[in-house]
Each structure stands twice: as C-alpha cells, then as structure tokens.
Amino acid sequence: MKLEIQPIGNAYSEQAIDLILTIQQKEFNIPITIQDQPDLLQIESFYQEAGGNFWGAFIDGELVGSIALVKFEERAGAVRKMFVKKEFRGREFNIAQILLEILISFCRENNIHDIYLGTINVLKAAQRFYERNEFSKIEKETLPAKFPLMSADDIFYHIKIN
Incomplete structure (x- = not known):
C-alpha cells in the first residue's frame, strides 16, 4: 500500500x-449537494488560478483524501475540502496530518500567514484534529470580510504561521 499526495485539477x-x-451526505447526514459546492466542478479556476491549491491523497491509485486552500487575500487562505475516506482515517495512515502539513508548507512558501477554516458542529473528530494542530477557535464575527463562507459551517478556526 503506497500513499501518494499530489495537486489535482478538473480531471479529478x-x-x-x-x-x-x-x-x-451518507456518513454525517449533512444536507449539502454538489449544487452547494460548484467549486468541485472547477477546481483549477476556483483554487489554483486564484493562488491556492487542491491536493488529493491516493492509495494504489484510489482517491482516499483531499484538502484544498482558497487564497482569499494577499496573505490569507481558507482550508476547504478536508476529507479522508472512513477506512483510511486515524493515526495508522496519518493521511489528514500529512495533507494538512502539505497545505501549511504551501502557505509558508507562498507567504500566506493566516489560515482560516469553517467546519460543522457534528464533525467532532475534525474539531479535535484542528485543535491538536494548534488552530484556535474563533467567533464567526471575527472572520475577515472576504472569508469564503460555506452555508453549512458553524464553527471557525484560525492559525497564524510564519
């Protein structure tokens, strides 16, 4: 079993x-559709051309994880689409951790100092993961004006990196 992580585009x-x-939808019963996330149909223009990126984690050629960065200000970005397939979660595989570290390295290389993200109250493991990685919970009202809000998100985090 070989894990490979690479930037992915519209072909994926x-x-x-x-x-x-x-x-x-199936695992967490979140009432969200593809119509709510048109960015997934235009990965290159929405993420990459704007100065962010979208990475896929593959095991033996199968996409088992993803993470994306939306650059929304000169020095700020938002983490989006952080998902790992159920069977590949946990410390044994460490996929979420590796994906987050790749995103943070990308931010350092591209002078993005503030990383924000929104998540959903039911995603408790995700919240613990971000907190373990030194993200601080913030109030929605303190988000930057240009932060790309997703309607389902109700919990927000921020980390400052150098």
Whole structure:
C-alpha cells in the first residue's frame, strides 16, 4: 500500500465529488449537494488560478483524501475540502496530518500567514484534529470580510504561521 499526495485539477472532479459527497451526505447526514459546492466542478479556476491549491491523497491509485486552500487575500487562505475516506482515517495512515502539513508548507512558501477554516458542529473528530494542530477557535464575527463562507459551517478556526 503506497500513499501518494499530489495537486489535482478538473480531471479529478468526479472522484473528488464522489469522495466528498459520500462522507458529507451518507456518513454525517449533512444536507449539502454538489449544487452547494460548484467549486468541485472547477477546481483549477476556483483554487489554483486564484493562488491556492487542491491536493488529493491516493492509495494504489484510489482517491482516499483531499484538502484544498482558497487564497482569499494577499496573505490569507481558507482550508476547504478536508476529507479522508472512513477506512483510511486515524493515526495508522496519518493521511489528514500529512495533507494538512502539505497545505501549511504551501502557505509558508507562498507567504500566506493566516489560515482560516469553517467546519460543522457534528464533525467532532475534525474539531479535535484542528485543535491538536494548534488552530484556535474563533467567533464567526471575527472572520475577515472576504472569508469564503460555506452555508453549512458553524464553527471557525484560525492559525497564524510564519
């Protein structure tokens, strides 16, 4: 079993949609559809051309995880689409941790100092993961004006990196 992580573009939209919607809808019963997330159909223009990126984690050629960065200000970005397929979660595989570290390295290389993210109250493991990684919980009102809000998100985090 070999883990490979690489930036992905529109050619992977279908696999990314399948991975993410399955987790959102079937596993966590979050009432969100592809219509609510058109960015997944335009990965390159929404993420990469704007100065962010979208990474996929593959095991033996299968997309099992994702993370993306939306650059929304000169020095600020938002973490989006952080998902790992159920069977590949946990410390044994460490996929979420590796994905987050790749995103943070990308931010350092590109002078993005503030990283924000929104998540959903039911995603308790995700909240613990961000807190373990030194993200601080913040109030929605303190988010930057240009932060790309997702309607389902109700919990927000921030980390400052150098």
